[in-house]
Amino acid sequence: MIAILIRELRLSVRYGADTLAAVLFFLLIVSLFPLAIGPAPETLGRMAPGIIWVAALLAAFLSLDRLFGADFEDGSLDQLLLSGVPGIGIAAAKTLAHWMITGVPLLLAAAPLAVMLRMPAEAIPTLLAGLLPGSALLSLFGTAGAAIVVGARRAGVLLPLLVLPLVTPVLIFGVAAADAAASGLSPRPHLLLLTALLLAALPLCPLAAGVALQAAAE
Amino acid sequence: MLRAEGLTAIRGERLVFQDLSFVVPEGGALILSGRNGAGKSTLLRLLAGLVRPEAGRLLWNDTDALSDRTEHGRRVALLGHQDALKPGLTAAENLAFAARLSGRKIDAALAELALEDLAELPVRMLSAGQKRRLALARVSLSSAPLWLLDEPASGLDDPAVDRLGALLARHRLGGGMIVAATHVPLPLLKVETLRLNGA
Numbered sequence: 521m522i523a524i525l526i527r528e529l530r531l532s533v534r535y536g537a538d539t540l541a542a543v544l545f546f547l548l549i550v551s552l553f554p555l556a557i558g559p560a561p562e563t564l565g566r567m568a569p570g571i572i573w574v575a576a577l578l579a580a581f582l583s584l585d586r587l588f589g590a591d592f593e594d595g596s597l598d599q600l601l602l603s604g605v606p607g608i609g610i611a612a613a614k615t616l617a618h619w620m621i622t623g624v625p626l627l628l629a630a631a632p633l634a635v636m637l638r639m640p641a642e643a644i645p646t647l648l649a650g651l652l653p654g655s656a657l658l659s660l661f662g663t664a665g666a667a668i669v670v671g672a673r674r675a676g677v678l679l680p681l682l683v684l685p686l687v688t689p690v691l692i693f694g695v696a697a698a699d700a701a702a703s704g705l706s707p708r709p710h711l712l713l714l715t716a717l718l719l720a721a722l723p724l725c726p727l728a729a730g731v732a733l734q735a736a737a738e
Numbered sequence: 739m740l741r742a743e744g745l746t747a748i749r750g751e752r753l754v755f756q757d758l759s760f761v762v763p764e765g766g767a768l769i770l771s772g773r774n775g776a777g778k779s780t781l782l783r784l785l786a787g788l789v790r791p792e793a794g795r796l797l798w799n800d801t802d803a804l805s806d807r808t809e810h811g812r813r814v815a816l817l818g819h820q821d822a823l824k825p826g827l828t829a830a831e832n833l834a835f836a837a838r839l840s841g842r843k844i845d846a847a848l849a850e851l852a853l854e855d856l857a858e859l860p861v862r863m864l865s866a867g868q869k870r871r872l873a874l875a876r877v878s879l880s881s882a883p884l885w886l887l888d889e890p891a892s893g894l895d896d897p898a899v900d901r902l903g904a905l906l907a908r909h910r911l912g913g914g915m916i917v918a919a920t921h922v923p924l925p926l927l928k929v930e931t932l933r934l935n936g937a
Contacts, residue, residue, distance in 0.1 A: 523835055523838040523839060524835075526834075526838075527834070527835045530827065530831060530834075531824060531826065531827065534824075534826035534827055535826055593820075594820055594821070594822055594823065594824070595818045595819065595820030595821065595822035596822045596823075596824070598783075598786070598788060598816055598818055598822065599816070599822045599835075599836075599876075601788060601811060602786060602787075602788070602811040602814050602815075602816055603811065603835075603839055604808060604809075604811050604812035604839065605808070606808045607808075734807070737783075737788045737789075738788065738789050738790065
């Protein structure tokens with residue numbers, strides 16, 4: 521698993537433009553909102569959690585269709601499946617790599633963007649506390665979806681159709697936690713629900729992805 | 739020892755081959771021949787455990803080889819149609835993953851295929867034949883006893899074919915087994931041939 525993780529991180533360094541694309545997309549999308557709805561701090565601040573979460577979700581999708589697609593096309597997926605690492609291990613390593621390459625940079629970029637959107641300062645830690653399990657959930661569901669559509673025609677179109685409904689609860693609880701903190705309410709129930717989702721997805725998504733990868737190789 | 743008993747494969751709705759039986763002993767080599775679409779690549783993927791047979795059994799030392807496909811994967815080194823190389827990584831970096839799995843040194847594998855001078859070049863700058871040699875170097879790094887090779891001589895010049903012959907001979911001498919699909923003669927001695935005619 522560690523060998524696969526190192527391989528993925530090395531590839532992400534070599535294909536730096538692809539890696540940066542998700543963060544740049546995130547920055548660009550969020551930056552468009554003040555231009556579109558006006559710079560009024562109150563409006564922006566109220567909408568900031570939703571803007572950041574939706575932009576993060578879409579940015580996380582950018583690299584997903586190549587997560588297994590490139591390996592499938594060049595024959596590397598067969599090599600991974602014959603490496604002696606079970607399918608669930610391959611999927612787990614790919615998920616962790618996706619989160620490290622995409623999720624962590626999005627998480628780091630979220631705080632300055634929240635400040636730019638005039639989000640109440642007391643709600644920003646909650647936004648990040650939600651994005652931490654949230655970004656991991658996006659990687660988990662995204663990896664499972666990417667494994668299911670690998671080899672399919674128009675996988676790039678199928679992938680969001682498959683994964684977006686699955687990540688809707690993540691979006692709802694994540695935004696609700698930040699909104700609750702901004703309104704002076706406790707975000708704890710929403711964060712606990714996000715954590716529960718993460719604990720359920722941690723074993724299930726790599727398991728599903730592993731089975732899907734073996735099916736794709738057939 | 740690898741033993742196939744009555745293997746049948748169906749891809750999509752098409753019966754690719756049926757009732758294939760053969761044995762590859764330690765140090766043995768089996769050449770798969772036949773027309774395009776006769777099922778050579780499918781048989782190699784089946785022997786690798788990537789494809790399940792519709793009927794029949796694949797035995798490894800008289801136990802079901804496919805009961806644990808992850809375990810069977812450790813016994814197999816596959817050279818497929820594609821070279822499975824990443825164009826953005828150097829030749830040495832492409833081998834690093836296989837080297838980490840086998841614990842063997844990259845340098846010896848590069849030398850065996852005369853790739854030392856290309857080790858630090860990105861794979862996108864290599865010719866088709868050089869990429870094939872690099873893919874063969876990955877196979878040579880493997881500690882797996884069963885090598886499954888799909889057109890291993892494709893794109894190779896004469897000196898590279900000689901090196902391929904030496905590589906295959908070394909593997910067999912150590913008790914390794916080879917199953918190769920090919921349209922051209924391979925530099926192998928004492929081989930069995932299985933001709934696939936399609937179903």
